[in-house]
Amino acid sequence: MRWSNALIPTLKETPADAVAPSHSLLLRAGMVRQLGAGTYTYLPLGFRVLNKAIQIVREEMDAAGAQELLMPAVHPVELWQESNRFGIMGEILMKLNLSGEGGGPTHVLGPTHEEVITDVARDLIKSYKQLPLTLYQIQTKFRNEARPRFGILRTREFLMKDAYSFDADVAQLNQSYDAMYEAYCRIFDRCGFPYVAVEAESGPIGGDASHEFMVPCAIGEDVVIHCAKCSYAANREKAEIGQVAAAAAGEAAPYQEVATPGRKTIREVCEFLKLPEARSAKFLIYMADDRPIGALVRGDHELNEAKLRRVSKAERLVPADPGPIEKIAGASIGSIGPINLAQKIAVYMDRSVAALADVVVGANREGFHLTGVVPARDLTHGEVHDLRNAEKDDPCPRCGSAMELSQGIEIGHVFKLGTKYSDALNATFLNDKGAAVPLIMGCYGIGVNRILAAAVETGHDANGIIWPLNLAPYEVVLVPLQVQNAAVMEAAALLEQQFTEAGVDVLVDDREQRPGVKFKDADLIGIPLRVVVGERGLKDGTIEVKWRTDEAAHTVPAANAGETILAELQARHAAIAEKCNERRAERAASRNR
RNA sequence: CGGGGCGUAGCGCAGCCUGGUUAGCGCGCCUGCCUUGGGAGCAGGAGGUCACCAGUUCGAAUCUGGUCGCCCCGACCA
Numbered sequence: 291m292r293w294s295n296a297l298i299p300t301l302k303e304t305p306a307d308a309v310a311p312s313h314s315l316l317l318r319a320g321m322v323r324q325l326g327a328g329t330y331t332y333l334p335l336g337f338r339v340l341n342k343a344i345q346i347v348r349e350e351m352d353a354a355g356a357q358e359l360l361m362p363a364v365h366p367v368e369l370w371q372e373s374n375r376f377g378i379m380g381e382i383l384m385k386l387n388l389s390g391e392g393g394g395p396t397h398v399l400g401p402t403h404e405e406v407i408t409d410v411a412r413d414l415i416k417s418y419k420q421l422p423l424t425l426y427q428i429q430t431k432f433r434n435e436a437r438p439r440f441g442i443l444r445t446r447e448f449l450m451k452d453a454y455s456f457d458a459d460v461a462q463l464n465q466s467y468d469a470m471y472e473a474y475c476r477i478f479d480r481c482g483f484p485y486v487a488v489e490a491e492s493g494p495i496g497g498d499a500s501h502e503f504m505v506p507c508a509i510g511e512d513v514v515i516h517c518a519k520c521s522y523a524a525n526r527e528k529a530e531i532g533q534v535a536a537a538a539a540g541e542a543a544p545y546q547e548v549a550t551p552g553r554k555t556i557r558e559v560c561e562f563l564k565l566p567e568a569r570s571a572k573f574l575i576y577m578a579d580d581r582p583i584g585a586l587v588r589g590d591h592e593l594n595e596a597k598l599r600r601v602s603k604a605e606r607l608v609p610a611d612p613g614p615i616e617k618i619a620g621a622s623i624g625s626i627g628p629i630n631l632a633q634k635i636a637v638y639m640d641r642s643v644a645a646l647a648d649v650v651v652g653a654n655r656e657g658f659h660l661t662g663v664v665p666a667r668d669l670t671h672g673e674v675h676d677l678r679n680a681e682k683d684d685p686c687p688r689c690g691s692a693m694e695l696s697q698g699i700e701i702g703h704v705f706k707l708g709t710k711y712s713d714a715l716n717a718t719f720l721n722d723k724g725a726a727v728p729l730i731m732g733c734y735g736i737g738v739n740r741i742l743a744a745a746v747e748t749g750h751d752a753n754g755i756i757w758p759l760n761l762a763p764y765e766v767v768l769v770p771l772q773v774q775n776a777a778v779m780e781a782a783a784l785l786e787q788q789f790t791e792a793g794v795d796v797l798v799d800d801r802e803q804r805p806g807v808k809f810k811d812a813d814l815i816g817i818p819l820r821v822v823v824g825e826r827g828l829k830d831g832t833i834e835v836k837w838r839t840d841e842a843a844h845t846v847p848a849a850n851a852g853e854t855i856l857a858e859l860q861a862r863h864a865a866i867a868e869k870c871n872e873r874r875a876e877r878a879a880s881r882n883r
Numbered sequence: 884c885g886g887g888g889c890g891u892a893g894c895g896c897a898g899c900c901u902g903g904u905u906a907g908c909g910c911g912c913c914u915g916c917c918u919u920g921g922g923a924g925c926a927g928g929a930g931g932u933c934a935c936c937a938g939u940u941c942g943a944a945u946c947u948g949g950u951c952g953c954c955c956c957g958a959c960c961a
Contacts (some may be wrong), residue, residue, distance in 0.1 A: 306894090306895070433960085803922090
C-alpha cells in the first residue's frame, strides 16, 4: 500500500475527550473515529489490526477443534423470555419493535448468544454420538451500556468471538473447557500480552466455574486480587478471603441503645461514639428476586453483591429503595440494623462481623444505635458467610499470605454453564442408554476490540503506539526520503516488491513530506519495522533499519537489503513463536504436576 | 439514574462575564515559492446556519428557558 493513496488521517493534537492512552492514540493514529457514545468506525488502518486479531482468534479456535458459524444479531424476543433473561438482562438489552404496529418489543439485538445457540442445538443435536461439539462465531454484539467508556474499551456495539461447547457429561465438559482455556492462552501469547487468568464470577451468564483473562493496566475496569506466594488470582467480584481469627468473646454486658442524633453515615456515627469504623457494622437491605434480605458487613468493608447473590440464591439482586427499607426496619437508612429483623427478612452476616467481640449497629429507631452488640450472642439468627470485597493485605484463601490488588482489562472469559440453558430451552439429547438428558454447555468469549485497546494500553510510548508484530496493521513501513529522486524510489520499489512477494505487509510512505513528518507518523501508527531509503544511505550503499522497540537504527548493505531485512523479520517471528511454545510447554508441565 | 464539565471550521482553542460592522487564532487542507534525516519558512486561499428550539432585545455566539449530544466521577454491568 502506498501511503499517498491510503486514508490514514493522523492528528498532531490529542482530541480533548480522549482520556485513556489507547483512546487518544488510536484516534491520533487515524485508526478509529467516534460516531456517538460507544460507537466507533474502524478506519482502514484500525480495521487491519482488528482483522489481524480476528485471524489469530480464528486460527486458534479452529486448531482447538471448534467450528465456525454465524448467527443473527436480531433475535425474537420470545427466545429471551423462554430463558427468562429478558427481564434479568434489563436495560442492557436493545429492544426493537418490528411489528409495524404499536406494542412491546418483538425483537432484541443480541448481547450474547446462549439462547440462539441453544435453539440451534436443541433442533440439531439429538445423539450423544454428535458430542462433544464446540461452535463459535465472530460477530457484532449489542449492549446498551449505561456508560460507554475509554474509547473502544467499553462500547455499545462490539465484536465478540463467542464459542459454545456441548457435551454429554461433566468429564467431557471439562475437556472442552480446558481446550478453550488453552486456546485462549495461545491467542494472548501470540498477541504478546502479559495476561493473567483469574478465577471469576460467572454473573448473569450463569454456571458454576469461570476464568477471566486479564491484561494488567491502569485504566482496567476490573480489580484483580492475587497472592504473590501461592499464585492464587481472582477477580475481586469472586475473590475469596482467608479465615481471620475470631476475637475472644469475654463476659460482656448486654447491648445498649445510645442516641446518635443526626449521625447517619458510618463515619459520623463512629466519630461520635469515638470508635474505629472496624468496630461498627452496616446493614444493607437488598431485593433478592422481589424478596427483601439484609446483609451485615463491617463499617470499613465493602459488600460484595456477587457473593450475597450467591448465598441468597437470587437470580437478580438490587439494592432496595429507601421506601420499603423504612417500612421494614421502622427507621431510615442510617439507623437500621439487624437486631429484631430476623422474623421479617433473611439476614446474612459477613465473617469479619461474626469475628468481632462486640460491634455497633443501627437500632431500627430513628437517631439511635446499639453498642456492645456481641455477634456470637445477639446475632445468632444470621447466616455467616464471606460476603465482602477482598482488600489489600487480606489473607489468601489458599495459603493465608497477604494478598495484593491490581487493575486489569478483561479480554476473555470462559464459563462452565452446565445445563442452565439446555434446561430452560429444553435442549436434550439421547445418551447411550437411550435416555433424553439435557446438553451440558460451556461458553467462551473474547472481546476482539479489547485486544486492540489492551495492545495499545500495554504498548505505547511518548511517540505513539508500539504494535506487537502479530497485530500490527503493516509489519513494515518503507520510507523513501526523497520521492523526487528516481534512484531512491527505484530502490524502495524493489524492496516493496520483495516484501510483498514474501507475504509481508508493507506500507510505503511515498508522500512528499519532509523526513521529520514521516518519522513522526511512522512512530505514531506504531509499525514494528521501519526501513528508510535515502540519498545519503544509497551513496554509502546502505539502507537504514529501525525496530519500533529499539532505541537506535542500524544499517544493512543496500545490495541485498531485501533478504537481510526479511531474515531479521523472520527471526523476530521465530522468537515469538518459540516463546509461545515455551509457555505452552510450561502450561502442559504444570497440568501434569 | 445522581453529580460535575463541555458543545464556536476536520483537530486544538479564544471570544461569552460586560449583547453592537464582515466571528478570530494555531494545526491540518488547497495554490505558488523555498526547504529536504525527527511534525521547516514565506505569500496567497478555501472552509463556520457559533448543537438545536423558543424567548428577551432595535440588535444574540454572548442574556433567559427548554431540548439534544459528548466527556469525566459515581451507580449499574457481559
